Amino acid sequence: xxxxxxxxxxxxxxxxxxxxxxxxxxxxxxxxxxxxxxxxxxxxxxxxxxxxxxxxxxxxxxxxxxxxxxxxxxxxxxxxxxxxxxxxxxxxxxxxxxxxxxxxxxxxxxxxxxxxxxxxxxxxxxxxxxxxxxxxxxxxxxxxxxxxxxxxxxxxxxxxxxxxxxxxxxxxxxxxxxxxxxxxxxxxxxxxxxxxxxxxxxxxxxxxxxxxxxxxxxxxxxxxxxxxxxxxxxxxxxxxxxxxxxxxxxxxxxxxxxxxxxxxxxxxxxxxxxxxxxxxxxxxxxxxxxxxxxxxxxxxxxxxxxxxxxxxxxxxxxxxxxxxxxxxxxxxxxxxxxxxxxxxxxxxxxxxxxxxxxxx
Numbered sequence: 001x002x003x004x005x006x007x008x009x010x011x012x013x014x015x016x017x018x019x020x021x022x023x024x025x026x027x028x029x030x031x032x033x034x035x036x037x038x039x040x041x042x043x044x045x046x047x048x049x050x051x052x053x054x055x056x057x058x059x060x061x062x063x064x065x066x067x068x069x070x071x072x073x074x075x076x077x078x079x080x081x082x083x084x085x086x087x088x089x090x091x092x093x094x095x096x097x098x099x100x101x102x103x104x105x106x107x108x109x110x111x112x113x114x115x116x117x118x119x120x121x122x123x124x125x126x127x128x129x130x131x132x133x134x135x136x137x138x139x140x141x142x143x144x145x146x147x148x149x150x151x152x153x154x155x156x157x158x159x160x161x162x163x164x165x166x167x168x169x170x171x172x173x174x175x176x177x178x179x180x181x182x183x184x185x186x187x188x189x190x191x192x193x194x195x196x197x198x199x200x201x202x203x204x205x206x207x208x209x210x211x212x213x214x215x216x217x218x219x220x221x222x223x224x225x226x227x228x229x230x231x232x233x234x235x236x237x238x239x240x241x242x243x244x245x246x247x248x249x250x251x252x253x254x255x256x257x258x259x260x261x262x263x264x265x266x267x268x269x270x271x272x273x274x275x276x277x278x279x280x281x282x283x284x285x286x287x288x289x290x291x292x293x294x295x296x297x298x299x300x301x302x303x304x305x306x307x308x309x310x311x312x313x314x315x316x317x318x319x320x321x322x323x324x325x326x327x328x329x330x331x332x333x334x335x336x337x338x339x340x341x342x343x344x345x346x347x348x349x350x351x352x353x354x355x356x357x358x359x360x
Contacts, residue, residue, distance in 0.1 A: 029056055039065045039076050061198050064151035064174035067113035080150055082112035089124055096121035101128045105140045113150040122155035130163035149173055156180045163187045172197040180207050194218045203230050205250060212236055226253050242266035252277060271298045280304060289316055296323040303329055305339040314343045314354060
């Protein structure tokens with residue numbers, strides 16, 4: 001338990017103090033050790049300031065493949081082998097193609113990086129989706145097991161893989177992907193946590209709703225916006241860490257996640273309505289000093305909560321606008337949830353009263 005708390009405390013410090021040093025001078029770093037990143041593997045750099053001795057450790061993120069018109073990487077020997085039966089729709093105003101399943105019956109999908117010498121820039125809205133309703137035909141999208149989306153693709157459209165219940169393995173672009181549309185993977189009940197995708201800035205509403213095999217949110221350090229109910233009803237989801245740039249988290253984003261235990265919300269300004277509704281195992285939430293508001297029923301049903309780790313002061317916490325029922329939950333008369341708010345300058349109990357350190 002304490003190990004988990006320590007991790008999220010460190011995560012919060014990283015959110016609030018990334019790149020900030022206790023030293024006031026300009027560092028004069030000398031590289032001690034470095035391993036360059038490759039297309040698929042992260043590297044690292046370890047440096048030391050010649051003046052004060054401070055050590056800086058940096059991750060050099062994987063570059064992603066750089067494909068040519070033949071779907072071969074220009075940096076390494078890897079060559080993409082796209083599924084030949086896929087279809088591509090040309091977008092003249094964007095001078096590139098969007099991938100769709102079409103009549104393909106392939107269960108293992110590899111999207112091309114280039115098609116007819118033009119880049120594949122996205123997955124089309126409903127491009128691989130399974131239609132709903134009793135009278136619609138069962139499409140081959142229902143049989144898809146794995147999908148590889150190559151570096152170079154920028155968008156995954158709305159409902160792109162909606163209802164692909166057998167989809168288990170998803171490989172995302174490492175750097176190029178910018179957005180995942182509304183309902184993009186809703187109902188993909190077998191989908192496991194995808195690989196890190198360093199460029200994603202927005203995740204749409206209901207994008208991963210009901211993805212019961214997800215255990216964590218993929219590492220997306222550029223993420224700024226998480227849509228409403230984006231990760232709601234994900235039965236296996238346990239841990240969420242959103243990068244420091246995440247400023248907007250929609251209503252109900254993590255509602256009804258019965259195994260969710262710990263969350264770091266980046267620099268979210270609002271914990272919206274129903275954000276953690278019915279998360280009975282949630283123990284810890286970390287959020288920066290940017291927090292300004294907690295809405296109605298944000299923590300309803302969070303009976304296991306032990307810690308809210310807040311990056312600001314106790315006075316800052318008092319200034320956060322809180323709905324009267326932000327922590328409404330069903331308890332017997334006289335019972336309460338014994339959680340603490342750990343601020344930068346002290347600790348508050350569940351009533352917001354300053355108290356002795358309760359095991360930070």
